[in-house]
Amino acid sequence: MVQSKQKQASLQKSLSILQAALDSSTDAILVVDLFGKIATFNPQFMRIWGIPAGSLQIGDDEKSLSYALKLLKDPPAFLSRIEEIYKNPKQRHASELEFKDGRFIESYCQPQYLDGQPAGRVWSFRDITEQKTSRKRLAQLSFGMDQMHDSAYLITENAGFVYINNQSCKALGYSHQELLQMSVFDVDPCFPRHVWAAHWAELKIKRSNKLETIHKTKDGRLFPVEVVANYFEYANVGYNLAIARDISERKRIEEALQQAALIYQNSSEAMLLADSDDRILTINAAFTTITGYQSDEVVGKHIGILNTGGHSEAMWQAIHSKGSWQGEIWDKRKNGELFAKWLTINTIFDAQQTMQRRVALFSDITEKKKTEGVIWQQANFDPLTQLPNRRMFYDRLSQDIKKAHREHKRLALLFIDLDLFKEVNDTLGHDMGDELLQIAAHRILAGVRETDTVARLGGDEFTVILSDVGDPANAERIAGNLLQKMTECFQLGNEVAYISTSIGIAFYPDDADNLKSLLKHADQAMYAAKRQGRNQYCFFIPTMQESAQARLRLSNDLRLALAGQQFYLCYQPIVELATNTVRKAEALIRWQHPTRGLISPADFIPIAEETGLISSIGNWIFQEAAEQTSRWRQSIHEKFQISINKSPVQFRNERDSHRDWLDRLEALRLSGQSVVIEITEGLLLDANSSVAEQLLSFRDAGIQVSLDDFGTGYSSLSYLKKFDIDYLKIDQSFVRNLAIGSDDMALCEAIIVMAHKLGIKVIAEGIETSSQRELLTAAGCDFGQGYLFAKPLPAQEFERLFADCKL
Structure with missing residues (x-):
């Protein structure tokens, strides 16, 4: 019994102990x-x-x-x-x-x-709430450190790493696991063990330190870094939180600045730096050499101290509006002597686009100008009449033809021959003949507009380029006036001479589409005038009549083509270069004439624009392309997009047509982003309120706008921002001869960088080779289009090839 009670007591005690626990x-x-x-x-x-x-x-x-x-x-x-x-x-x-x-x-x-x-x-x-919160905070802290663009290292006294962020791995080329097994000695050749010990002791006292050192990557590459070291203790253990920033670019800039300073002081070009009030802050030695002014004589003075009064208002307007100007001007040295200089002025702005400094560079080109002036005058002008010679004439005509082509305008070329000049020259002598030529040149100049070009090709042959002549009747009126002036007597010293003139007239683009043909046709017309009795003008009639008849026939056929369902659309894929995907295409019209076969758009689109038929044709293109977009958004990709060209004539003649297009999209239940409107640079250059209104309406509807053949026109870059352009299409003329280091490559890269800075995507046209594609892809071009990927294809063939959005 006693033993049982003892066990019971022992058990009770154990239970009590357990309960207490x-x-x-x-x-x-x-x-x-x-x-x-x-x-x-x-x-x-x-x-x-x-x-x-x-x-x-x-x-x-x-x-x-x-x-x-x-x-x-x-x-x-x-x-x-x-x-x-x-x-x-x-x-x-x-x-x-x-x-x-x-x-x-x-x-x-x-x-x-x-x-x-x-x-x-x-x-x-x-x-475990507190543990969860701590883990969450730790995860947030780690995430935040991983978002840094700088490298972050948590380092112990023995130089080992206990934490590193993602940027550390990227900068050094190691994995997290590798770096955590390494130390400062492995990545920083500037910190051997004895240097590290001294650094740690100093850091422990200062608690914070900033220094520049060198880091070594996994592949052995060295690069400079700026390190901010922060010492702290946790649980009686010391740590160094080091934030390292790659300063390679900063070092490059510092070196460039040092080199620039050397260049500044040793350059043969005069340089000056001015403040925001255009007051001179400093000049270099070449400034003194060229102008004669010492530094203390010009510092604090306005940069126009050398001004002779010949600085154009346009120059200062450009400087104040654009911040830069470059050109030739005349200025005055300290001794009063005038000198010619080639001047470049640039403005430095801060982040708020407020002017901070003005930099001017110039060189003395006085002697060079004198020599160049003589050489240029001799090379380009007839010494007898001072008119442009054959060389200058070819250059002027070439430029005027390009301008007429670009602006879709007509120019006339008058080929003038002086009848009976040989007789006057043989009878009265060469001196009298030269005087007659001088008087004839003066009369021709007086009979044309200031914008026209009069040239002497040689002998008694002159030419007149009538730019933007418009109606052929204007050329006829000028030719008649010249005939009248040339029939007046020529007073040659004590002698009087009478001559007449034969004039041939040819038009661009009616009679010829190039300089050589145009000159030949005008020459042929002049000989026709001579054959018809001289003292008259003659148009290049055969070619002109043939061209007019052909255009008339094509215009009549064009009116029947739409009703006769002779048009059809082809689609050329626009490839996203980075992913090799096809979710865009450009719609291109084709005309299958019942008797003449396939007619190029280059032949019938200009006629459609002249006759106004482009309106109905353009609406048909849009309707067909929009319906095809709707089908391909179901069968190919839900965001498939088709680009549609819209002629400048459509913008000018159809103020409300854009509303019909928007209504058509709505009827098809398509968003505005389903189509892209392609326009030309010329449209922006001539953008009146109607054009602006239509472009803004497309923008409000979500329709994107693409600028076609970029770089071939003369539109201002300001229009890219004004009209919020979505795509730039690099013209195929820049792509055709693309090669590493070429001017075309530089232009393409510049266009891509500029467009991306403005938030605009870039499409390169005319890609025909893999090399061109690779160069454009490397340059950051977004999309490509050309025969390398596919020619324009009928809808069914296009869908068969690109049903999976891949090449």
Whole structure:
């Protein structure tokens, strides 16, 4: 009996000790029997689950569960887990519970055994909210460090890395795992062990330090860095948080500035730097050499100190509006001597586009101008009449033909021959003949407009270029006036002479599309005038009549083509160069004439524009292309886009046509982004309020605008921003001879960079070789178009080839 009481007392003591251990535990503990009834629990269990004191008793079953369900964020999931646990008495379980009040509780459940059989379960619960919050903050901090453009290293006293961010790996070429096994000595050749020890001791005192050093990449490349080191201690352990920035570019700039300073002082070109009030701050030695002024004589003075009064207003307007100007001007040296100089002025602006400095560079070109002037005059002008000679004439005519082609205008060429000049020259002598030629040149000049060019080709042959002549009747009127002037007497000293004139007239582009043919046709017309009796003018009639008749026939056929369904569209893919995908195409019209076969758009589009038929043709193109877009958005890609060319004539003649196009898109349930309107540079140059209104209406409807053949016209770059252009199409003339280091490559790269700076994407036209494609892709060009990818294709063939949006 005594022994039994002793065992009972011992057991009771053990239970008391166990209960005391439970009560002192920081974890919440609940013990239940095999049937889920409470065997025991500790105060932490009551606290975590918010159970009022005295609310639970040994032997209770579902009461504690009811409290838990009130607190849990997802009670059904908890009940489901409990049900699964109690189906298998031997199952262990661990989970994380989320409370409605934001707490997180870690839960463990394991079976208890008695004599080898399950007798109940022990549940333990631990509040891990603070741990979760800390881990989250640590993750946020790590994420933030990984977003830095600078490298970040957490370094111990022995120079080992305990943390590195993503940029560190990118900069050095190592993986995270590799760097964490390395030390400062592996990546910084400037810090051997003895230097590191001194650095650490200094940093421990200063707590912060900034220095420049060298880092070495995995492949052995060295690059300069600026490091900001910060010392701190955690848990009595010292750490260095080092932020390293690659300063390669800064070093390059500093070196460039040093070189610039050397160049500035040793340059043979005069240089000056002025402040925002155009007051001189500094000059170089060459300035003194050229002008005679010492530094103390000009510093603080206005940059116009050398001005002779000959500086054009246009020059100062350009400087004040654009910030730069370049050209030839005349200025005055200190001794009063005038000199010619080639001047370049540039303005330095701050981030707010406020002027900060003005930089001027100039060289003395006085002697060069004198020599060049004599040589140029001799090379380009007839010494007798001072008119442009054959060389200058060819240059002027070439430029005027290009201008007429670009602006779709007509020019006339008059070929003039002086009848009976040979007789006067042979009879009165060469001196009198030369005087007659001088008087004839003066009369011809007086009979034409200031904008026209009069040239002497040689002997008694003269030419007149009538630019933008318009109606042929204008050329006829001028030719008649010249005939009249030439019939007047020529007073040659004491002698009087009479001559007449034969004039041939040819037009560009009516009679010829190039300089050689135009000159030949005008010459032929002049001989025809001579054959018809002299003292008259003659048009190049045969070619002119033939051309007019052909154009008339084509115009009549063009009126029947639309009704006769002779037009059809082809589609040329526009390829995204980076991904090799095709989600764009350009719609191109084709005319299958019933008797003449396939007629080029280059032949019939100009006629359609002249006759006004371009309006109905353009609307048909848009309708067909829009319907095709709708079909391909279902069969190829939901964002497929087709580009449609719109003629400048359509913009000028159809103020409300854009509304019809928008209505058509709406009827097809297409967004504005389904089509792109392609326009020419010339349209922007001549953009009146109607054009601007239509372009803005397209923009408001979501329709994008592409500028075709960019770089071949003369439109101002300001229009790119004014009309919010979406795409620039680099003309195929720049792509055709593309090669590394070529001028065309430089132009393409410049266009791409400029466009991207303005938020504009770039499409290169005329890509025919893989080399061209690779160069453009490397330059950052967005899209490509050309025979390398595909010729313009009928819709069915296009869909067959590009149904999966891939080449």
